[in-house]
Amino acid sequence: MRRNRLEQIYHHLVPIIAHNFTSSEIPESIDDYSSRIVSNVHVLKNAPHDVRNNRQIISQAVKRNGYSLSYASDRLKNDKEIVKLAVSQYGSALQFASDSLRNDRDIVLAAVKQNYHAFEYASPILRNDKYASSELKNDLELVLKVVKINGNNLEFASKKLRKDRRVVLEAVSNKGSALKFASNDMRNNREIVLKAILQDGNALKFASDSLKSDKKLIEIAEKVKEDIRFELDYSLRKNPLNKVVKNIVSKNVARVLQYINPYDND
Structure with missing residues (x-):
């Protein structure tokens, strides 16, 4: 990042x-x-x-x-x-x-x-050449590279690559929310979904119906989100001037969580 x-x-x-x-x-x-x-x-x-x-x-x-x-x-x-x-x-x-x-x-x-x-x-x-555009979207080497940069680039991949395990795994490892662009099979793949929620607990909502109700996955997703809340709260408490920001964040925590990577060391 x-x-x-x-x-x-x-x-x-x-x-x-x-x-x-x-x-x-x-x-x-x-x-x-x-x-x-x-x-x-x-x-x-x-x-x-x-x-x-x-x-x-x-x-x-x-x-x-x-x-x-x-x-x-x-x-x-x-x-x-x-x-x-x-x-x-x-x-x-x-x-x-x-x-x-x-x-x-x-x-x-x-x-x-x-x-x-x-x-x-x-x-x-x-x-404007549909063939050229399709060729790029179906290029495995290219798609792997761009999803490593930003997982949400999975959106631009071909249907074939959006159901490719290796591609989807790279995408959700970078951006959990990229799960929403994966094929139905991939969104029903426990390993893929687990990788996604470890990156972003909110990504569970993009999993298949059966995995969305999986108690273990729900527990992990909530733990990840709680860890983010703790880190955010700690960073805000270090600076008294951030009290106003903290109040805003507390009211919009769901939206804030969408933009925070729990493993981003910036």
Whole structure:
């Protein structure tokens, strides 16, 4: 969870860092650029065209930071090998690729595997292509990766993968509430439901009718929710200024519990 948030912050900072790169720091030769991008790829922002059109320089840069593709020449933004290196490191670099490569299935798949949301940068043709969309939703490697990032991404998986034990287990381990997107068989699987309620006690409501009335599972779910209430109460009591917050939380504890991961160490 923390790592995912840090990555999001990092990617938002990338263009800001680039914008603040000063012209006085611009290297003088190709060799200078080659050595400087090891520590700062954003030196390419103000580089002359022959540098931004240098395949070796850009290849080296995108391997370190996919955002570097934004500095490449149009010719290299249309170079499949360069673009694949970029999107494999930073999925959203797909937005900087040429129109033809944003319409390339291999490139788009590589981008989406790095960042599921990169699909929004695919060409309109691919975004509206039911086959392409279906192909991504049915890609086991991709779906496993995105549900590890956020279990609720299970919603976007194919029906086939929403009944795949391995996929669903990964999803509910990350986000118990993802159980609601699983197949009926998975919601009736005791192991799956147990994993879900250990992550979020409230997830029991998404289990099958038979498991929702299972006394042992109910006991575990209530214990998990009680542990969360205790941790929340303890953290609020440490700061007297939080009394108002505590009163609000006590009246809305069910809603609060939906957003708290009992194993989140942030």
